Amino acid sequence: MVQPQTIDDCGLRHFSPLCQKKVIFWIYSGPDDNVFVFFTDHGAVGLVAFPTGVMVIYIEACESGSMLEGLLPANINVYGTTASSAEEPSYACYYDAKRGTYLGDVYSVAWMEDSDAEQINKESLLTQYQVAKKNTNTSHVMQYGDLNLGKSHNVSEFQGAGTQPMKPIRNPFTDRYNDLLKRDAVATVDVRVSTVVHRLDNSESAVEKAALKRELVQLLNKVQYLDYHQNH
Template structure:
């Protein structure tokens, strides 16, 4: 690390005469690195999310972050699912016949699992609030520390998913702002994998030292990868996508830079991921000056100043390879259930498939009823498309809250209808009042 050289120089000078170390050297000696990793989904059809997060955990460990300063949230119901052909193991990449895969679940320490994977737990972890967590870990970072956050799950316009509920963009940005006000980091990098994830940071302030990238823009799906039929490990079908395209891309890039990753900056990694993720549009938000730092300042324990390695330009500019076995994230669980039912003979997967389709159709029926009460004779298909980006966030926040109150939680496989809420807000000129009334009436009928 850069500052180890400075410490060595300090020791030499000190041997000759009195020397006072620069303030930045003293601060570097006290600084720590923290990581918060979360897979917000549940179920075997979402295998990829927990595999992604355990892969991220392995990267943090390999690059030197203290395990006590890595906080991981995952339902942890996939590795030992009855459908898993490798009980107690997870893989984030396929291998050929006879070639063992890399088990990313081995040693992956999950701090909050099952019903503890909620927006409330996530916010408490981020803001250092240990109340009600039964002694569980929370960030204890300071204004000298760097924090890396990686969230992987389903999403929709202005929301990200959890097993039984959702989190609104307004609440996520509020948590990050609270962290900044409390002096909980020097800089924070946030990698977010979810459909329409570009909508989550449209209100992120640029002056709170947060750099965020997302798997997609505000109006498109992210993508699962290493999906059927390329979901094989040692010749066996897993029966679910092994990873997510954005997540796999940044992690494989980091893996390829190990052990030193001495010259790759956040900017370089972001540009690589943008070029290689061709099925969605990776977005950047927040304080872009952070992008000049090395990836291992956040995905590891270095404290070095970075510089864009221009020798990487040919790789950045090179056309991205297409992954044929990629599936839209909002359809990946459906595809998994269908494959396991038709190709692996699982009756349980057949029931799962029916339930997922019914949940999506039921949600659509509700929004058709809302549209009818708003006088849209053509239903939700008659709604004019929004302009690019997430608009009328205040209206969407109120409508989302009203829907949860009157109709219950959006099903995890129906989060795409959050875009319909945004479309309704646009159609109503940003006023939530008529929409809230229509939702209450539709769900009371």
């Protein structure tokens, strides 16, 4: 299901013909959904393009640096940061026992919590990158593209309205650090195994424990199989 959400300001913009307000469309998809994407705009040989002033992209994924490293030129008004380098996983965090899953990822939580806490109409994209890099202690946060854009544009130009409620003035590098990110983080590739281990530890049902143990054995066998074939 595609759900439109009206917003005041956003890096990805679409003008609704009904209300003439800026809206962003989220695709609420799951592992059992098929997604069809129809793209219409400008193109050329080996190229599709959508004219924008400046584009900023944050990527949270394992080996996410490989999506931009050596591929994103510095002269097309695009600035990007990634959760990890081209050769390492990103990390999940904030395990919730009630829901039986991890609620966030370290890099994503780092920049989102920064946006929540800071006056982003006065904070540059570069500063947010530096904060996320400092607070992401599980992988190497990277930046690519036109790095000058990070210095010359504020976060609010892409994540929210230019005016914000008053927030206390603080140093984002020293005044705030959530230690839970460090204690709770697990490599994204290991999330499934870690989740089952958590559920097994918290379960009080003998029947459920037996089922979870079987699931854990199956998962570990798959991990060993994949590791073997990746290294041979």
